[in-house]
Amino acid sequence: MMKKSFTFKDRVRIYDTDAQGVVHYAGYYRFFTDGTxxxxxxxxxxxxxxxxxxxxxxxxxxxxxxxxxRMGDLLSVRIDPELISEKAIRFNFNIYNGAKHICTGYIIQVSIDKNRWVAVDLPREIRRKLDRA
Amino acid sequence: MMKKSFTFKDRVRIYDTDAQGVVHYAGYYRFFTDGTxxxxxxxxxxxxxxxxxxxxxxxxxxxxxxxxxRMGDLLSVRIDPELISEKAIRFNFNIYNGAKHICTGYIIQVSIDKNRWVAVDLPREIRRKLDRA
Amino acid sequence: MMKKSFTFKDRVRIYDTDAQGVVHYAGYYRFFTDGTxxxxxxxxxxxxxxxxxxxxxxxxxxxxxxxxxRMGDLLSVRIDPELISEKAIRFNFNIYNGAKHICTGYIIQVSIDKNRWVAVDLPREIRRKLDRA
Amino acid sequence: MMKKSFTFKDRVRIYDTDAQGVVHYAGYYRFFTDGTxxxxxxxxxxxxxxxxxxxxxxxxxxxxxxxxxRMGDLLSVRIDPELISEKAIRFNFNIYNGAKHICTGYIIQVSIDKNRWVAVDLPREIRRKLDRA
Structure with a gap:
C-alpha cells in the first residue's frame, strides 16, 4: 500500500486560542476534523x-x-490516511507553522451502521481509494 | 403574570477565554445555554x-x-423567563462578577415539531409553570 | 458614506452542529468572527x-x-461594515444557504488601549478605509 | 507514592454534542479540562x-x-493524577455513564515559566501534595 499525503492550510482564529495567548490544546482537533x-x-x-x-x-x-x-499564524496541516482494518481508518496528522513542526497526532474513525450503532465494513469505494492513496 | 428569577453560579474556564485574556464574546452563550x-x-x-x-x-x-x-472568576447568572407567545419563551440573562454587572442579553426559543420543523404550541405544563413563575 | 459589502464562503463543519442535527445557535458566531x-x-x-x-x-x-x-452546507456570508463612531465599528452579517436567507445579525467592536482597557479612537487607517468602503 | 483519585459529576450539554446525536469526540476534553x-x-x-x-x-x-x-446524561469523571517528573503531571481520566465505562484518556501538563516559555520545576507545594495524593 502506497501512502499519499494530503495537505491544507488554515489560519489560527481568535476562538482557537485561550488566555495563555496560544492555541488551546483541544483546539488542534478542529484542524484534525477539518482535515478528515x-x-x-x-x-x-x-x-x-x-x-x-x-x-x-x-x-x-x-x-x-x-x-x-498564535492567532493569525498560517498553519500547514499534513494528513496521511491509513486503512488499519476493513472497518477503520487512522488519519495521521502533522501540523507545521512555517518550518516549525508544532503538533503531531491522529484520530481513528470506525465505520458504523448508524441505526444499530455497530461497526460495519467501510464502503468499498473508500477502501479502494485509500488502498491506492 | 408574576416573574420569578432563577440564579446559578459557574466559574470561567480556560476554554471560555481567548488570547485577549478575557471571556470570548460568544463564550457567554455557554452560560446562557446552561441557564436555560x-x-x-x-x-x-x-x-x-x-x-x-x-x-x-x-x-x-x-x-x-x-x-x-477572566479565567477563574465565579459568575452569577440570573435568568428571567418570559412567555412571549403560546409558542415562544424569551430567557433574559444578567451576569454578575461579584457586584459588577458584566453582561446582559437574551435568547428566544420556539417550540417546534421536530419531524415537520414547524412551530407548535409549547407543552401545556411548561406554559403553566412559566405563567406562575 | 458608501458601503461596500464583502462576501466569503465557508462550509458547515460537524463541530458547528449539535444533537438537533443543525448548526448550534452560538455556532453562527464562528462565521461572524471569521468574517470580521x-x-x-x-x-x-x-x-x-x-x-x-x-x-x-x-x-x-x-x-x-x-x-x-446542516453539516456540509456551503454558506455564503455577506458582511457590511459600518463606522458608527470614531471608536466603534458595527459589522452587519447576512448568511445565505444557496438562495435561502438563513441568518442575520451583527457584532459591534470597539477600539481599546489593551493596557488601560479603555476605549480609544480607531487607527486612522481603518477609519479611512471604512469611510471609503 | 500512593494515588488518590478524585471524582466529579457533570451533565452532557447540547453544545457538547454534534449532528451524530452524541458527544463530539473533542468535546470530552472539556471534561478533562474541568477535571484538572x-x-x-x-x-x-x-x-x-x-x-x-x-x-x-x-x-x-x-x-x-x-x-x-448523549445530551442530558450525567457523567462521572474520575481523575488519577500522577507526577511523572519534577516538571510534569499526567492526569489520567476515566469517564462513566452510570455503570458504563465510556471514555479513558489522559492529558500531560508541564510547568513553564510563562515569560521565557521554558519548562521549570513544578511549585513545591503541588509536588508535595501530589506525592501524598
Missing part, C-alpha cells in the same frame, strides 16, 4: 457525511504539542 | 430535551458586554 | 490583531435565525 | 491559574471512546 472532512471530500468528490446508513465515528484521538502557535 | 437547561430542569423536574416530538430551538440571541471577566 | 477577521485582513492587507496596543473588543452581538443549516 | 482545574483547586485550596510566572501547559492529550453518550 477535506480529505474525504477530495478522495470521494463529495462531502462527508457518507450517504446511507453508514457513519464514521471517532474511537480514539491523540495529539502531542511541541510548540505553541 | 438548568431552569427547565428546575421547573419541570426533569432534564431537557423535552420528550416526544417537541423541541425548543433558538430563533434569536443577543448579548451586551459591559465589562470583561 | 477576513474583512480586516482584506481591507488592511495584513492580519488581525491590530499592531501596537490597540485591540478590537466585542461589546455587543446579535443574531436572528430564520432557517436551519 | 477542579482537582488543582481541591488540592491547593485555590483556583488555577497558578500564581506568579508559572503556568501549566498541555503537551499531550489522548482519549479512547468506548461508548457514546
Amino acid at each position: 472532512e477535506n480529505l474525504l471530500k477530495s478522495l470521494l468528490g463529495k462531502g462527508y457525511p457518507l450517504k446511507g446508513n453508514t457513519w464514521l465515528v471517532v474511537v480514539e484521538s491523540k495529539a502531542k504539542y511541541m510548540r505553541p502557535s | 437547561e438548568n431552569l427547565l430542569k428546575s421547573l419541570l423536574g426533569k432534564g431537557y430535551p423535552l420528550k416526544g416530538n417537541t423541541w425548543l430551538v433558538v430563533v434569536e440571541s443577543k448579548a451586551k458586554y459591559m465589562r470583561p471577566s | 477577521e477576513n474583512l480586516l485582513k482584506s481591507l488592511l492587507g495584513k492580519g488581525y490583531p491590530l499592531k501596537g496596543n490597540t485591540w478590537l473588543v466585542v461589546v455587543e452581538s446579535k443574531a436572528k435565525y430564520m432557517r436551519p443549516s | 482545574e477542579n482537582l488543582l483547586k481541591s488540592l491547593l485550596g485555590k483556583g488555577y491559574p497558578l500564581k506568579g510566572n508559572t503556568w501549566l501547559v498541555v503537551v499531550e492529550s489522548k482519549a479512547k471512546y468506548m461508548r457514546p453518550s
